[in-house]
Amino acid sequence: xxxxxxxxxxxxxxxxxxxxxxxxxxxxxxxxxxxxxxxxxxxxxxxxxxxxxxxxxxxxxxxxxxxxxxxxxxxxxxxxxxxxxxxxxxxxxxxxxxxxxxxxxxxxxxxxxxxxxxxxxxxxxxxxxxxxxxxxxxxxxxxxxxxxxxxxxxxxxxxxx
Numbered sequence: 001x002x003x004x005x006x007x008x009x010x011x012x013x014x015x016x017x018x019x020x021x022x023x024x025x026x027x028x029x030x031x032x033x034x035x036x037x038x039x040x041x042x043x044x045x046x047x048x049x050x051x052x053x054x055x056x057x058x059x060x061x062x063x064x065x066x067x068x069x070x071x072x073x074x075x076x077x078x079x080x081x082x083x084x085x086x087x088x089x090x091x092x093x094x095x096x097x098x099x100x101x102x103x104x105x106x107x108x109x110x111x112x113x114x115x116x117x118x119x120x121x122x123x124x125x126x127x128x129x130x131x132x133x134x135x136x137x138x139x140x141x142x143x144x145x146x147x148x149x150x151x152x153x154x155x156x157x158x159x160x161x
Contacts, residue, residue, distance in 0.1 A: 025064060027051050033077045039104055046089070048074035054091065056112070068112050070099065073129075079103065080135035086161040088115070090141055092130025096120040098143055106161050115159050124151065
């Protein structure tokens with residue numbers, strides 16, 4: 001299908017039937033990352049923004065299906081997997097926090113549920129924005145921060161998904 005050449009958030013179709021919060025709402029600050037997500041529920045585009053939100057858009061018609069706030073700007077995001085192979089959404093936040101959310105709904109967990117956060121104040125993280133986050137092999141992931149640090153993590157726990 002065609003699309004506009006504009007750089008703004010997708011515009012939902014007038015006939016969209018979603019009742020989720022955020023329908024038709026674009027981000028209010030700069031978009032920092034986009035991810036394509038293929039799932040049994042369909043194809044989606046995830047967007048993160050300095051306005052503190054992550055939004056899930058229907059990949060076919062641009063309808064906003066979900067919107068989650070994080071209390072501070074979301075600078076980077078990546079898709080990864082837990083040790084069982086379940087998809088995870090990793091988020092790098094403006095104040096150095098690394099957050100993990102579920103991606104898909106499971107019998108025990110709604111989609112985009114908060115799973116854990118690594119906070120520099122209590123555990124480990126970055127001093128300032130987490131500028132880059134990338135999934136690696138065997139449930140590892142890497143982060144790069146404005147502080148010049150490269151950090152490596154491995155998820156070994158059962159996250160209950």
